[in-house]
Amino acid sequence: MMKIRMEDGAGGEGMAKFLESYVLRLLSKRRAGEIGLDELDDGASVRDFIFTVDGHTVRPLIFPGGDIGRLSVSGTVNDLAVMGAKPLALSSSMIIEAGFEGELLERILRSMDDTMREAGVPIVCGDTKVVEEKIGLFVTTSGIGEGNGALMRNIEVIREYRDYPHRFIVDRGLGEGDLIIVSGTVADHGMAILSLRKGIEFESGIESDVAPLWGMIEQAMACGGITAMKDPTRGGLSNALNELARKSGVGIEIDEERIPVKREVLAASEMLGLNFLDMASEGRVVMGVVREYAEEVLRALRRSRYGKDAEIIGEVRGESGEVIMRTRVGGRRVIRPPIGDPVPRVC
Amino acid sequence: MMKIRMEDGAGGEGMAKFLESYVLRLLSKRRAGEIGLDELDDGASVRDFIFTVDGHTVRPLIFPGGDIGRLSVSGTVNDLAVMGAKPLALSSSMIIEAGFEGELLERILRSMDDTMREAGVPIVCGDTKVVEEKIGLFVTTSGIGEGNGALMRNIEVIREYRDYPHRFIVDRGLGEGDLIIVSGTVADHGMAILSLRKGIEFESGIESDVAPLWGMIEQAMACGGITAMKDPTRGGLSNALNELARKSGVGIEIDEERIPVKREVLAASEMLGLNFLDMASEGRVVMGVVREYAEEVLRALRRSRYGKDAEIIGEVRGESGEVIMRTRVGGRRVIRPPIGDPVPRVC
Numbered sequence: 001m002m003k004i005r006m007e008d009g010a011g012g013e014g015m016a017k018f019l020e021s022y023v024l025r026l027l028s029k030r031r032a033g034e035i036g037l038d039e040l041d042d043g044a045s046v047r048d049f050i051f052t053v054d055g056h057t058v059r060p061l062i063f064p065g066g067d068i069g070r071l072s073v074s075g076t077v078n079d080l081a082v083m084g085a086k087p088l089a090l091s092s093s094m095i096i097e098a099g100f101e102g103e104l105l106e107r108i109l110r111s112m113d114d115t116m117r118e119a120g121v122p123i124v125c126g127d128t129k130v131v132e133e134k135i136g137l138f139v140t141t142s143g144i145g146e147g148n149g150a151l152m153r154n155i156e157v158i159r160e161y162r163d164y165p166h167r168f169i170v171d172r173g174l175g176e177g178d179l180i181i182v183s184g185t186v187a188d189h190g191m192a193i194l195s196l197r198k199g200i201e202f203e204s205g206i207e208s209d210v211a212p213l214w215g216m217i218e219q220a221m222a223c224g225g226i227t228a229m230k231d232p233t234r235g236g237l238s239n240a241l242n243e244l245a246r247k248s249g250v251g252i253e254i255d256e257e258r259i260p261v262k263r264e265v266l267a268a269s270e271m272l273g274l275n276f277l278d279m280a281s282e283g284r285v286v287m288g289v290v291r292e293y294a295e296e297v298l299r300a301l302r303r304s305r306y307g308k309d310a311e312i313i314g315e316v317r318g319e320s321g322e323v324i325m326r327t328r329v330g331g332r333r334v335i336r337p338p339i340g341d342p343v344p345r346v347c
Numbered sequence: 348m349m350k351i352r353m354e355d356g357a358g359g360e361g362m363a364k365f366l367e368s369y370v371l372r373l374l375s376k377r378r379a380g381e382i383g384l385d386e387l388d389d390g391a392s393v394r395d396f397i398f399t400v401d402g403h404t405v406r407p408l409i410f411p412g413g414d415i416g417r418l419s420v421s422g423t424v425n426d427l428a429v430m431g432a433k434p435l436a437l438s439s440s441m442i443i444e445a446g447f448e449g450e451l452l453e454r455i456l457r458s459m460d461d462t463m464r465e466a467g468v469p470i471v472c473g474d475t476k477v478v479e480e481k482i483g484l485f486v487t488t489s490g491i492g493e494g495n496g497a498l499m500r501n502i503e504v505i506r507e508y509r510d511y512p513h514r515f516i517v518d519r520g521l522g523e524g525d526l527i528i529v530s531g532t533v534a535d536h537g538m539a540i541l542s543l544r545k546g547i548e549f550e551s552g553i554e555s556d557v558a559p560l561w562g563m564i565e566q567a568m569a570c571g572g573i574t575a576m577k578d579p580t581r582g583g584l585s586n587a588l589n590e591l592a593r594k595s596g597v598g599i600e601i602d603e604e605r606i607p608v609k610r611e612v613l614a615a616s617e618m619l620g621l622n623f624l625d626m627a628s629e630g631r632v633v634m635g636v637v638r639e640y641a642e643e644v645l646r647a648l649r650r651s652r653y654g655k656d657a658e659i660i661g662e663v664r665g666e667s668g669e670v671i672m673r674t675r676v677g678g679r680r681v682i683r684p685p686i687g688d689p690v691p692r693v694c
Contacts, residue, residue: 002449009477102349130356
């Protein structure tokens, strides 16, 4: 008899298979608009809105650069933002272990509040359950986002170059010749969590990148031409690029030497025998941009607080559905999506 | 140092205090429209929509008359419905224990699907996390509902009688003279869960009432005059009536002998020394109705599958903010909201 495994909830190919064999197979009503459950995009469309949800079970609750409060608000804000939707309202459902320290809960709620104020979005409804199991705290956030001026401008620009029959920015939106941009160094979040667990956080000095990205993305969209976006969370850049390539039916080629990664993150991942391309970021976005607008979008990203290390890392070429990395030494390597994130309980 | 207690998440007064001292105090952005977090209503308003969320941690996962799948879909459908909103789309976020039986998950997902089809509402987005802690399965559902013809007709009727400045049906909507209706027998769900835990479910024959109520509520609203609604879940009828009375600034008087309750539920609660008025239902609604329309609403409820035992149980009188029960023997007793639901982990 099949049992649920850790990798079934760790992003990557394991989760994709889990979703196909359980959720998509067993639920018969899966959409209310253009984008539903089948698209496995960052959110779904409902009337003129985007609706999204994420459960957060990160361990530990507080980590270098953030905590489960900042993570849960940022995660939902970013899932809306990468579809081009302006975050309007969030919900928060907390499941708390009986005996949990009130002081720690207060610290986490203050961090949620700071992040909400930074992102300009309220929590309008919520729920609380207290359980005996030794879980610490789980926080599930859902959110509603709406169309906006920057999104409309962005789509108008795309339509000067090709058909774009979507009202939001979708994973399957990439087209031939688009350039691929990543908004900053990758894998910081995953490595910050892992360093802490391995007891090397002080030597490494690595902090999570967790941040709410709506402001940055709004400014980038105002330039125009962003055809697809994802936040490279569970499964990292490998998973995000593979999802975009597969859903869009295109090939993506990236240059190893152009991928922004902190020296210490690269060193730590090599020391631990892990591929930083598979590791989560929580304050980054990877996007395809109509070639003619890529430089302008890049400049807009670099002007923003969370986008100063943005780089063009590659382009869309052909229809292979695969991701190819041109290595530093001149080789070509297929980048596969990982089975699951190499860091369990990363978000 | 304060620690979080079971009663902080069990509905009732304990949870109300927890929400005031943590959530409402620490979060500074709490609304996107007329109804926000402060109202502690069944959902919040966002543009022309209602947004709601609930986490489900019920034990056991399968119980007489239902399971966590039917419960989670019904819970969110009903939170939308009691505000008069037609359910448009749900999200589902599952946190699953590693090693959970795939067959059991399949059974629960099939039950979610049955309930979604019954309610006519899709799950459009979701998330899955797998954890090592021995939790079984937690399901958090959120939902979006919208204004509709029955709601508009309902509010038009109220406005023939008095001011009703709300666009949805709100907890604070009760007015002098309204009659109080409950749509069926109370406490079935709580007692079904408790009987199972006490090992007396076969003798008791009690089944949960868990059901999605949009269809029934739509037909009742089409008659008109429903001024406030709640589903009496955690904390039961005591808690629901007290919330309505306090928020509306009115007194509620109910007649003990008119409260529908199954003989076996009453017997089991007396045997266990519990007050059935404090125990959860998951397929019932309690409502205030403009007196002139109460009989018509009652008939509409009784025509519906889940409303055949509906009764008028009392009326709104005065401004005490309290709930008074006229007892079978001619006395008057104040009904206080419980500190928490007498059945832990009831939903």
